[in-house]
Amino acid sequence: MSMFVFKDEESVEPTDTNKKNKKVWRILVVDDDKAVHEITQLVLSDAIIENRSLEIVSVFSSQEAQKILKNDDTFCMAFVDVVMETDHAGLELVDWIRNDLKNQSIRLILRTGQAGSAPEAKVIKEFDIRAC
Numbered sequence: 001m002s003m004f005v006f007k008d009e010e011s012v013e014p015t016d017t018n019k020k021n022k023k024v025w026r027i028l029v030v031d032d033d034k035a036v037h038e039i040t041q042l043v044l045s046d047a048i049i050e051n052r053s054l055e056i057v058s059v060f061s062s063q064e065a066q067k068i069l070k071n072d073d074t075f076c077m078a079f080v081d082v083v084m085e086t087d088h089a090g091l092e093l094v095d096w097i098r099n100d101l102k103n104q105s106i107r108l109i110l111r112t113g114q115a116g117s118a119p120e121a122k123v124i125k126e127f128d129i130r131a132c
Contacts, residue, residue, distance in 0.1 A: 022052070022053065023051075023052050024052050024053050024054065024055045025049060025052050025053075025054050025055070025076050025077070026054075026055045026057060026074050026075045026076060027044070027054055027055070027056050027057070027075065027076065027077045027078070027079065028057050028059065028065065028068065028069070028075045028077070028078040028079070028106075029056060029057070029058045029059070029078070029079045030059050030060075030061075030062065030064075030065040030078060030079065030080045030081060030084070030090070030093065031058075031060065031079070031080075031081040031084070031111070032060050032061060032081065032084040032085070033081070033113075034060075036081070036111075037056075037058040037060075040056060040079065041056050041058075044056060057075070060084075061084055061085055061089070062084055062085060062089045062090065062092060062093040062096075063085075065078070065080070065093055066093065066096060069097065069101060069103070069106075070101070073103065075106050076105075076106065076107065077106060077107040077108075077109065078097075078106055078107070078108055078109070079109050079111055080093055080094060080108060080109065080110055080111065081110075081111055081112060081113075082110055082111070082112040083112055083113075090110060090112070091110075094108055094110070
């Protein structure tokens with residue numbers, strides 16, 4: 001079983017001015033398919049978890065995700081597509097987050113619509129990710 005590391009909580013102001021001064025859970029969606037972003041936003045837009053709303057931030061490539069994660073460590077979770085620019089771009093992003101960025105607190109969830117592209121159990125355990 002892996003050790004979970006949780007970042008100290010702090011108040012994060014969402015981009016919506018109507019929600020200022022409320023705590024939110026920030027979630028990064030990394031996928032090259034615009035429809036995935038739209039459906040994720042639609043499904044999660046009204047969700048309240050532990051008295052916090054969700055702020056969904058969308059990026060469309062692993063490079064965009066790296067750029068935003070270098071400068072912003074307020075994300076509690078990221079949904080990452082395995083197949084984007086390359087067949088393993090999502091796995092490479094996860095490796096970068098865990099080993100180069102040294103971020104152990106963000107929960108990573110791998111998604112893929114490509115049969116046979118799901119990672120092996122070794123990779124899931126090594127990078128402390130969830131696959132769905």
